[in-house]
Amino acid sequence: MPAGAPRIPLRGEIAREELPFKGSRTEMVYMTPEEKMAEVLRLAEEALLQGELPIAAIIFHGDRVVSRAFTSEKHDGRFLVHAEMKALQEMDREKNSMKERREMQLFTNLEPCMMCFGAAVHSFVGSVFYALGSPTDGAAKWVVDRWTEDHVDSVFSLPEVFGGLLSAGSRALFERYLAANPSGGLADWVRTLV
Numbered sequence: 001m002p003a004g005a006p007r008i009p010l011r012g013e014i015a016r017e018e019l020p021f022k023g024s025r026t027e028m029v030y031m032t033p034e035e036k037m038a039e040v041l042r043l044a045e046e047a048l049l050q051g052e053l054p055i056a057a058i059i060f061h062g063d064r065v066v067s068r069a070f071t072s073e074k075h076d077g078r079f080l081v082h083a084e085m086k087a088l089q090e091m092d093r094e095k096n097s098m099k100e101r102r103e104m105q106l107f108t109n110l111e112p113c114m115m116c117f118g119a120a121v122h123s124f125v126g127s128v129f130y131a132l133g134s135p136t137d138g139a140a141k142w143v144v145d146r147w148t149e150d151h152v153d154s155v156f157s158l159p160e161v162f163g164g165l166l167s168a169g170s171r172a173l174f175e176r177y178l179a180a181n182p183s184g185g186l187a188d189w190v191r192t193l194v
C-alpha cells in the first residue's frame with residue numbers, strides 16, 4: 001500500500017468476538033473469517049491464471065457457499081461484471097428472506113467499488129469482509145465515513161464492514177498481475193494497490 005493510503009480495517013483488527021454468529025447462537029461450527037477469505041484468495045488466483053485481474057468474491061450463509069465469482073471483464077469485454085456484482089446477482093436469484101439476507105457475509109479480496117458496495121447495500125447482506133483496501137476507487141470506507149443519521153429511516157442499512165483480512169495474500173496476487181502485465185491500462189491502477 002502506498003504511503004499515506006488510508007489504513008483499513010475500519011473497525012479495528014478482525015476479532016473473533018466481533019463477528020456475527022458468535023457464542024451459542026448456533027451449534028454449527030463455522031469456518032473462520034480467515035478460512036473464508038483464503039477460499040476467496042484461491043478463487044482470485046484462478047482469475048489471475050485466466051488472465052483476469054485477481055479479484056474474487058464469495059457469499060457465505062454460515063458455512064454454506066451461496067455464490068462465488070471472479071471478475072471477467074477481460075473475457076466478457078464488459079465493465080459491470082465485477083466479482084462482487086456477479087456473486088450478489090446470483091445470491092439475489094435465491095430469493096432469500098430478509099432475515100437470511102442479513103445473515104449473509106460477502107467476502108472479497110479487494111475493497112468493493114462504489115457499484116459493488118451499492119449492490120451489497122441493496123442486496124441487504126449483513127456484512128462485508130474485504131482483504132486489501134483500494135485507495136483510489138474503494139467505496140466501503142467512503143460510505144462508512146459518510147453514512148449519517150439521515151439514512152436511519154431508509155429501508156437500507158449499512159452492512160458491517162471488516163477490512164484488512166489476509167490483505168498481504170491479496171496484495172501478492174496483484175503483484176503477480178503487475179509482473180505479468182507491467183504496462184497497459186490497468187497497470188497504473190494496480191500499482192495503487194500494492
Ligand SMILES: [Zn+2]
Nearest residue numbers: 082113115116
Ligand atoms: Zn466493483
